[in-house]
Amino acid sequence: MSAGNHSFVTEFIIVGFPGLQPEFYGLASTVLFLVYFCTAVGNVIILVLFATDRDLHKPMYFVILHLVVSDILFSTTTLPKIIARYWFQAGAISFTGCFVQMYLVHYFGTVNSYILFIMALDRYVSICFPLRYPMIIKNSTIHILSATAWIVAKAGPLMMVIRAYPLPYCDSNKIMQCYCDHIAITMLACTDRAPYSFPAFVVAMVVLLGPLAFIIFSYCSIIVAVVQIASTQGRLKTLSTCSGQLIIIALYYLPRCFIYLSSNIGIRFSTDLRIVIIMLYSLLPPLINPLIYSFKTKYIKQSLMKRFKRSTAPQ
Known part of the structure; x- marks a missing residue:
């Protein structure tokens, strides 16, 4: 049948996990709801901290802010519908609505990739060119790079939708x-x-792979720069500023590259296993990232502890 022929499908049904038995639908919806709730709460807390603490208005934290916004939007795009599918057996989504969701899924995924690139650039300049860092990486620089990421990211997903929508x-x-x-x-x-x-x-x-290639280069350069630091304490302190970002980057890139490459070189998984892996790399980073920001990022941790002590102090 040619691509110009008529489509008879007017809506799609999101199945979720094909092998999941109906008696586990309630458990699945509860787990997914808790993931969404914790993701939303964790990321909103970071947003509130950023909005109320001017100490966080620095280049690296503006990058984190964009990642937080992207994570919230991605989770809101994907999770409510699959929760409704298992909670209320409401898996139907309109033909056009499915393509809108497809666009947003790939758009926010692309934005995340570009934001991680900017994050790596920030650490690269900070550690490899510390004296020039204040001149190169300013708040205005991050604003321009981040706005560019949000705009440029539209192209790829839009191309996918334009080519896929007219298919029969x-x-x-x-x-x-x-x-x-x-x-x-x-x-x-x-x-x-x-x-x-x-x-x-x-x-x-x-x-x-484009952003990942630069990320690998930047962290290799960082390792070389760290090795040249004379004191062990200095090396550990410098590496600690990158550890949280490395965890975030690994959570985002490694499973995605594995799925994309394996599916195109002939490695096959069961449908349920493939969906589990996709959901893990889709939902785990937005859920875990706020914890990484809180425990691995100095000023966010300090701001969080300051507000906690203030809230628990006797009146």
Whole structure:
């Protein structure tokens, strides 16, 4: 069937985990709701701290602010619908709504990748060129780079939607995924998906591997700079400023690269296992990032402790 033929599908059904038995739907929805609740609360706390503490109005924390906003928006895009699917058996999503969700999923994922690139750039300049850091990395620099990230990130997901939306969908309408994404949708098209999946794969690799290449370079340069520090205490202190960011970067990039590469070199997983891995790398970073900010970032930790002591002090 050609790509110009008519689509008979008017809505999609988000299946979630195909192998999950109905008796576990309540448990699944509860777990997903708790993940969403904790993600929202944790990230909102960081936003409140940032809004009320001017000590946090520094370049590195502005980068974290953008990551927090992206994490909240990504979780809000993906989780409510799959929670409703298991809680209220409301898995249906309109044809257009599914493509809107697909666009937002890939858009916020792309924004995250670019923001992590900016985060690595900040640490690279801070450690490798400490004397020039105040001149190179200013609040205005971060604002410009972050705004550019949010704008440039629109291109790839928009291309995916424009190419996938007109395809004929005339058979199954069941999305074997917890949200609408490019692979899950185009697999339902009544046409050869290779001409559509390969450009999308290239875009995904550019978005992932482009920033990742610089991140690897920057942290290799950081390691070289740290080794040249004379004192052991100085080396440990310098590395500690990067440890939180390294955890965030690893959580984001490693599972994504594994899934994308394995699916394109012939490594096959069961559908449920693949969805579990995707949900882990989609939901774990937004959930864990606030904890990393709180315990691994000096001024956020100090601001949090100051407010905690103030709230517990006797009146």
